[in-house]
Amino acid sequence: MSHAEPDQLAGLALDPDDASEAVREHAQTCPECAALVAAFTGTRRRAGADALVAPPAHVRDRVLADVRAPAPPTAPPPVVVRERRGVPAWLAAVAAALALVAGIGLGRIGTGETPAPEASDPTPVETDDGGEVVAATALTALDSDAERGEASVTDRDDVITLRVRARDLGDEDGFHEVWLINVDGKRMVGVGILADGDDGEFKVPRHLIDDGYRIVDISVEPDDGDPTHSGVSLARGELA
Amino acid sequence: MTIIPFPARSPRRYGDLVVTQPMALEDEADDVRSLAERLVAGEEAALEAVYDRWSPLVHTYALRALADPHDAEDVTQQVFVAAWRSRHTLTPSPSALPAWLIGIARHKVADVRAARARDADRLAAVVSLPGAHELHQSADEDVAEQLVVRQAVDEMPDPRRTILFLAFWEEHSHAEIAERVGLPLGTVKSHLRRGLITLHRQLEGVRHESR
Known part of the structure; x- marks a missing residue:
């Protein structure tokens, strides 16, 4: 006889008198079926637990509060900006490289009153309209140290302007878009968009800079109507 | 080190992106695998659903293992927060979620026990008691499996749920059950057989996954 059906064996485990003679005999001689009967019997014995006790409601609140709080440094931060699919391996490398950049400058920028940091090299772009340079950075390629120009932030009468003077961005098809990535x-x-050559000026709300949007990124964007970052960054630097 | 995720080009399906939330809510809530997938993807609503469905299991387990309501609440909280933070390690499968949560709960329970042992002179007592650890472990596993079975029965549709309950918890005879639920004896037996198979599979899945 081939193996008995699980249904028959379950019946045997539930009530031996109920099972047919053939099934009973088979289960006595077939190790596999005997094991299944034993497993069913074991499962049956697991019944009997009292009703489960739900935790009090405040536990749920605490879990969600913990989860919504910033993750500890060990956990990779969740991707929340936009859904992405099939992130290519090189992009992970780019992210890792950026993480290095991001790690250096954390918290170095102050509010608008901070004087131009002498440490930033090369010197920020000119401030011919009298604005005070409050932060600047050199722009470099992501896959090398190749220089790609500079970016600076000036503050004139509380208007924050991001000035980008890029160079050597290459001649890949598409246009160049400027992004501010948060250090978080x-x-x-x-x-x-850098509409006129490789230089551009962009007014930005002050709170963006204060909130940590300090990594200047220039991407090349194909003209495909997709408003998200193409994933191809040509230059980057963190304002400090 | 901070990893800066990098918004990349996504397929141009704006409708999808914009209505992600409502669509997700329409997913079959009962499909454990899809729930696990949503959790892995980082959907907070999935965590809430996972919590709502399995927090009684985790909490009751901790309550039994630690016999202290306060500790049990702490462990429950820790388990779900840890589950969220390590969701990347979850491999979605039908029994992965309860198995995984129980696995995390085991560790948290062990932590609490270790802390208790450290707190008091109990350390010496525990260490000198041969096999205390193994004793705990096998008792915990029994408890966990009983609770998994209990939840599986609770989640069955009626009349199967009632029939299994009458047979396995209240130990009624099949004939008595047939009379109480007003179904033919053969139908009752069929529910019991199929129900037992379901429980067996659930238990096997949890055992397999938590290894």
């Missing part, structure tokens, strides 16, 4: 690694905003 979770958020980014597009600030505009």
